[in-house]
Amino acid sequence: MSEMKYLLFMGCTIPYRLSSYEVSARKVLNNLGVKLVEMPEFNCCGLPMDIVNHDLMLTLSARNICIAEREGLNILALCNGCFSTLNETNKILKEDRETREKVEKYLAENNMSYKGTIDVKHLVHVLAEDVGYEKIKGTVxxxxxxxxxxxxxxxxxxxxxxxxxxxxxxxxxxxxxxxxxxxxxxxxxxxxxxxxxxxxxxxxxxxxxxxxxxxxxxxxxxxxxxxxxxxxxxxxxxxxxxxxxxxxxxxxxxxxxxxxxxxxxxxxxxxxxxxxxxxxxxxxxxx
Amino acid sequence: MTESKTIKNDEMNPNFKYEMSKIPGAERIMLCYQCGTCTADCPISRFSDFYKPRRIARMVQFGLKDRLLSDDHLWLCSTCYACVDHCPQNVEPASIVRALRNMVVKERNKMPLVSRELATSLLKSGYIYAMPESRLKRRVEQGLPPLPKTNVKEIERIFKVTGFTSLLENAKTFEKVAK
Structure with missing residues (x-):
């Protein structure tokens, strides 16, 4: 089995007001042999901006994905909102050429380019699909x-x-x-x-x-x-x-x-x- | 949405539905046949007399652009996506609402106060909240790694190139929307 290693996407709300989620997540993931790498230079996933400007959300989100691509790691999000935004952007950019061209143009301002090489997962998906129920059971x-x-x-x-x-x-x-x-x-x-x-x-x-x-x-x-x-x-x-x-x-x-x-x-x-x-x-x- | 009043011919913009159907997520607006599944499954509609996705879809089809964009009830969608998952015509009512909200910001220079505050903080720090020093210190005490700092210049460029910097500077805001 390949090493379980992810970029931790923490988002804004957890460090701002719910460190209990971060603290406990780090403890149990470590105990399950999941390695977390701190995500460098990330920004808000973009979700709160979707309601005011969809392109802004897509580009903020895509910037995070580009950073993960640079690191060569899949993203693990603890927050449903971060997961949903990053995952949706990742799928849209993979499947919708017109939107991708537009977002690529925006990303180019920062010398970034989307490649479509990583996956975005929520904690629940990592636990259920990657770690697996048997392994978790063994740690209880x-x-x-x-x-x-x-x-x-x-x-x-x-x-x-x-x-x-x-x-x-x-x-x-x-x-x-x-x-x-x-x-x-x-x-x-x-x-x-x-x-x-x-x-x-x-x-x-x-x-x-x-x-x-x-x-x-x-x-x-x-x-x-x-x-x-x-x-x-x-x-x-x-x-x-x-x-x-x-x-x-x-x-x-x-x-x-x-x-x-x-x-x-x-x-x-x-x-x-x-x-x-x-x-x-x-x-x-x-x- | 707020009040029922007779629709006048000159309020109806027949091109609006075509304009909308070019926006990502709203492409299938013309396929809505008013079955009402969206409103039936909408948690907000159960508690609001005015926020009804089916009505919004019909108003778009009728071209009632001005009524739609002047109604703050648009901001009550909680993006639970039940309507998107359940629509038999794949109309994506929540995406239509998003497109309308984006249009309010762009064409009417108006957004919720909370959105302006979050956007302002995001632009300054990459996070939607200003992280107080006390929290950053507490992380050290808890043995947590330092919070990553973003490249603010890059965020500024993204705001600018998507046209949001000027929208944010000029936006009028509102605080509360009655249910």
Whole structure:
């Protein structure tokens, strides 16, 4: 088997407000023998700019891909948004000649040129496809047999399926399978593939709060003791905003929201401290 | 979208749908047959009286450009892409909304305040947020490698060549969109 080595694409939100995701991801990936190379000189993936200027998004994203091509490594993104943007740009540039010519012209300003030699993956894809379930299972030292959780994969590692296409967008199973490897039970609930709402929180809070409220209630209704995410935006929506949602609707969820890498890390035998569990707003008491 | 009012002949621009169908992602707008799958599956539509992808697609077909570009509800799409995945005609409503938003920025010089703030930070540092010193120090304490610094000159060039630098300088902004 070839060496598992990736350029880590961290994006903006994780270093800005969710280092617990980065800390725990580095721990578990290292334990699985996945080598991470720091991505030099990267910029924001481009996603937040798509709504204001599609060409700007494509070019910012393509610049990152060119850097990865120079390094000769595939990209591993921890954030759904970064994955989706880089992956979509990579596919568009590979398949759409007209767009590629336009973006190449923009890239040339920086003496860069797109080659189409690398692949973009999300953490979930790396774990499920490259590392593999068997290998992960072998690293579980303290199975979380007493724990029942629910998962929220988030939109951008599922849709649009014409660009992602790695999991079933209507009934995603990758994250569920990964959760089961930790020994925890993964419960089904209503509206699993629904959006967290966070992308529009800058212009409207009411709708994202409604969506997150539904999700938290649905997860609670099936008896989940924690919600597991793999995206910093979804995580912020359900964890950091949870108390505000509780106040807005006069409800109480008390639902811990863990990054998948924290759940796996616990099962591997890392301590809560090593995994940044204390940084979560809603403190889990079940582990 | 905001109010129902009778469509007048002189509001309808018959060329608008052709203009739209040249934009990447919006090519198949004329194939929309108003089945409503997009609106039925849209999480935003469940909570908004005005944001309805099916209606937006019809308004594009009718050529109601001015009504579309003056309506801030366009900014409520959360890009979950359920409409894109489920449309039986592959119309990609979310991409049409993106094309319309891009058009608002370009032709009406208007964007959400939050977009202007993120873009400004990106232009300065490569990140959409200004990373405070305290966080960078904390990384050292946590044993994390230093945060990569980008080549800001290259970002400036990308903003400029895509025409966004001037759009950003001149943009009027708005803060909130009522549901």
């Amino acid at each position: 030292k303290k199975p979380l047999n007493q724990v029942s959780v629910a998962q929220h994969s988030g939109c951008h590692i599922l849709r649009p399926s014409k660009y992602v296409g790695r999991d079933d967008p209507e009934n995603p199973t990758m994250l569920k399978n990964l959760i089961k490897l930790t020994g925890a039970q993964c419960l089904n609930y209503a509206g699993e593939t629904e959006c967290c709402g966070n992308p529009i929180i800058g212009v409207n809070e009411e709708i994202p709060f409604q969506l997150a409220r539904e999700k938290l209630n649905n997860v609670k209704a099936v008896g989940a003791q924690a919600l597991i995410t793999v995206c910093p935006f979804c995580h912020v929506m359900f964890d950091a905003n949870q108390s505000r949602i509780e106040r807005a609707f006069n409800e109480k969820y008390n639902m811990p929201v863990l990054h998948y890498t924290q759940l796996l890390g616990l099962a591997m035998g890392f301590t809560q401290e090593e995994l940044g569990i204390s940084e979560l707003r809603v403190k889990p008491t079940i582990f």
